[in-house]
Amino acid sequence: xxxxxxxxGQSGGPTxxxxxxxxxxxxxxxxxKKINRLYGMKNGIEGLxxxxxxxxxxxxxxxxxxxxxxxxxxxxxxxxxxxxxxxxGDESRYEKxxxxxxxxxxxxxxxxxxNDSMDTVDKLSQYVKKNAxxxxxxxxxxxxxxxxxVTDHTPGYGSAxxxxxxxxxxxxxxxxxxxxxxxxxxxxxxxxxxxLTASASLCALDGKGVDLIYFPxxxxxxxxxxxxxxxxxxxxxxxxxxxxxxxxxxxGEYVCHNNSVDVFGNRQLCGSATAxxxxxxxxxxxxxxxxxLNVPQRCASHLCSATDIAESVMIGxxxxxxxxxxxxxxxxxxxxxxxxxxxGFSCANAHDIANKVKFIPDNFIGEDECSATEECIKxxxxxxxxxxxxxxxxxxxxxLVIK
Amino acid sequence: xxxxxxxxGQSGGPTxxxxxxxxxxxxxxxxxKKINRLYGMKNGIEGLxxxxxxxxxxxxxxxxxxxxxxxxxxxxxxxxxxxxxxxxGDESRYEKxxxxxxxxxxxxxxxxxxNDSMDTVDKLSQYVKKNAxxxxxxxxxxxxxxxxxVTDHTPGYGSAxxxxxxxxxxxxxxxxxxxxxxxxxxxxxxxxxxxLTASASLCALDGKGVDLIYFPxxxxxxxxxxxxxxxxxxxxxxxxxxxxxxxxxxxGEYVCHNNSVDVFGNRQLCGSATAxxxxxxxxxxxxxxxxxLNVPQRCASHLCSATDIAESVMIGxxxxxxxxxxxxxxxxxxxxxxxxxxxGFSCANAHDIANKVKFIPDNFIGEDECSATEECIKxxxxxxxxxxxxxxxxxxxxxLVIK
Numbered sequence: 001x002x003x004x005x006x007x008x009g010q011s012g013g014p015t016x017x018x019x020x021x022x023x024x025x026x027x028x029x030x031x032x033k034k035i036n037r038l039y040g041m042k043n044g045i046e047g048l049x050x051x052x053x054x055x056x057x058x059x060x061x062x063x064x065x066x067x068x069x070x071x072x073x074x075x076x077x078x079x080x081x082x083x084x085x086x087x088x089g090d091e092s093r094y095e096k097x098x099x100x101x102x103x104x105x106x107x108x109x110x111x112x113x114x115n116d117s118m119d120t121v122d123k124l125s126q127y128v129k130k131n132a133x134x135x136x137x138x139x140x141x142x143x144x145x146x147x148x149x150v151t152d153h154t155p156g157y158g159s160a161x162x163x164x165x166x167x168x169x170x171x172x173x174x175x176x177x178x179x180x181x182x183x184x185x186x187x188x189x190x191x192x193x194x195x196l197t198a199s200a201s202l203c204a205l206d207g208k209g210v211d212l213i214y215f216p217x218x219x220x221x222x223x224x225x226x227x228x229x230x231x232x233x234x235x236x237x238x239x240x241x242x243x244x245x246x247x248x249x250x251x252g253e254y255v256c257h258n259n260s261v262d263v264f265g266n267r268q269l270c271g272s273a274t275a276x277x278x279x280x281x282x283x284x285x286x287x288x289x290x291x292x293l294n295v296p297q298r299c300a301s302h303l304c305s306a307t308d309i310a311e312s313v314m315i316g317x318x319x320x321x322x323x324x325x326x327x328x329x330x331x332x333x334x335x336x337x338x339x340x341x342x343x344g345f346s347c348a349n350a351h352d353i354a355n356k357v358k359f360i361p362d363n364f365i366g367e368d369e370c371s372a373t374e375e376c377i378k379x380x381x382x383x384x385x386x387x388x389x390x391x392x393x394x395x396x397x398x399x400l401v402i403k
Numbered sequence: 404x405x406x407x408x409x410x411x412g413q414s415g416g417p418t419x420x421x422x423x424x425x426x427x428x429x430x431x432x433x434x435x436k437k438i439n440r441l442y443g444m445k446n447g448i449e450g451l452x453x454x455x456x457x458x459x460x461x462x463x464x465x466x467x468x469x470x471x472x473x474x475x476x477x478x479x480x481x482x483x484x485x486x487x488x489x490x491x492g493d494e495s496r497y498e499k500x501x502x503x504x505x506x507x508x509x510x511x512x513x514x515x516x517x518n519d520s521m522d523t524v525d526k527l528s529q530y531v532k533k534n535a536x537x538x539x540x541x542x543x544x545x546x547x548x549x550x551x552x553v554t555d556h557t558p559g560y561g562s563a564x565x566x567x568x569x570x571x572x573x574x575x576x577x578x579x580x581x582x583x584x585x586x587x588x589x590x591x592x593x594x595x596x597x598x599l600t601a602s603a604s605l606c607a608l609d610g611k612g613v614d615l616i617y618f619p620x621x622x623x624x625x626x627x628x629x630x631x632x633x634x635x636x637x638x639x640x641x642x643x644x645x646x647x648x649x650x651x652x653x654x655g656e657y658v659c660h661n662n663s664v665d666v667f668g669n670r671q672l673c674g675s676a677t678a679x680x681x682x683x684x685x686x687x688x689x690x691x692x693x694x695x696l697n698v699p700q701r702c703a704s705h706l707c708s709a710t711d712i713a714e715s716v717m718i719g720x721x722x723x724x725x726x727x728x729x730x731x732x733x734x735x736x737x738x739x740x741x742x743x744x745x746x747g748f749s750c751a752n753a754h755d756i757a758n759k760v761k762f763i764p765d766n767f768i769g770e771d772e773c774s775a776t777e778e779c780i781k782x783x784x785x786x787x788x789x790x791x792x793x794x795x796x797x798x799x800x801x802x803l804v805i806k
Binding site: 010014043046072073074075078079080162165166167169170171173174176177178179202203205206207208289291292294295296298299300301302303305381384385386387389392393394395396397398399401 | 692
């Protein structure tokens, strides 16, 4: 394979690790010596179609800048939520993309994103194959939600878990200072799956844990919830509850007040903790507090999991390895070995990952449907190991911004 | 002064630094060799009246435990919000307190708390003086709100500022990834004063800052706000606004509305950020996001300001120094030197601090009433300097709990 150019983009919701993956792609491209130029597309395929691209090799000329990139949250190349239409319909977007790639002598297209983004990888790779084009299309997984199928876990998940569990431990300390009965409800991200909520199970490993945990994989019931809360209040006054933002009643309605939809048809959820705090206050009369962890769960780079960041760099590099082997339409994935935690790599077809959602296994949820099991803890714990703090300047973290 | 016992308690809302101050008291008592026993009262004077006290010297026998205490958030001794009645009225609480102190041969009473707690220090010191009792009463300042008069700043404030400014920088990165117009409103603690909101000014020192900042010291106006937001949107699409939770309209009403009454007749109070997000969405039609930083602002010990923690330990030790000089009814305070940042100590009468609130100076707020000035930045910046991370075990911070 001779000298040619490659391009990388980021897509979907940002995470703390999406730039570590970008760094992994950049590093591997630099080291391979087979790639002449590595471009970055600004705002995913949206920017690519406008030829809004940057030369990454000249931007990242040293180790220090790549280090800073790895610990900067949120997509340094910007993002988009644009979906490609099905092949065989209006192919103008595909034509535009290919036109830009050809014009810039780009033969490898890397796309870092979640299950919606893998749909783009799948479709684009089918299009280039159908038209016998000399372009390889590789997806690289990403999401705090950990809901991609096939892969053991996703880049970004471990750091989000570390942040959530740390913050919950600190909230538990805050709640413990008062003598009066109080119920504090903490709302954790996770549209449909309880992977992030599962991190609440870790607090109990050292000291007082979260008292009740509610996963979206189980139908929520107000009466059962109140009964669970009462039971805990009988034992101690400072009750801390963790809920997924996506908990729903048995009729399918979300336990929150306001929602709207994004362009992918995903509902924007908020307010479940507030709704339940009202319920508790009304039924039990005690003090309540609702805390929505919100966006910081996905961008708290000041508290990354060193394991997550290292793995995210590695999977970016692994994507380059697959491309240099001439693969296309595929995605590198994590494989967890049995026994002591050790990560390995495999790959999957983008088609098998796109648009699918992975839910937590039944054996993660306690029979009482308001707790997590040992299996749950065992799964999450290795992913939050190790600390890697950003450089601080003037008291605040240094961030790398690509203009 | 011969061998005698002392007692220390914590009161009011917890902070990240309240245990560092406790550590300072413990350290200085140990080093003085003049104190036989140092007790801790559980849950402030509430616990003291029930003689719920612990022997702190035997609990903290080594450096490692004091280190862990300094980086554990929230009052390790628990807290209370109990106020003492005025002297001359029902004095039964005073009698009870003195009874417990006498029984345990306690001659020095330290109380770590905010302006309400300084009221307790003031009244109790008056009571012991009136009754010619051999008891010294010393207050030690504390609050994330920074609203205590006399002192240059308060223990706990610097860490809260570091956390807020760091989190805002990360939110700014997250908002920057999208191309669509969006207004993100971040709600910061501080019911009446804008000291914590002032930390939003620091983000602009390196990279994109917060676009608009609204302090509670200025009357809020919806039309002006929308006009400010429009002006920023004309320049760039990712608008980030910081507001104090305590912003009010010119008629005194808080900008957080009751949007419903639940089935029990409880008004649902949603936050100011949520209210303003609705306003923006309604008037401008763009995407909006409301983020309430909430309790983590006061307990995020995984990201303390090393300056804040060091000063908080020192002020605890300084309180012991004042007690050993025979002072009573007083409070050590910070004094900032001119020129390069250097902290010094003085003391004030608890009476002059109790029940008073300090607002931010006019010269901290820009003339446009939606920004902060250089003076504001200059004041806050030294207080967030330096990082001191807790020890991590199994991926989570180690916390010291006093049973």
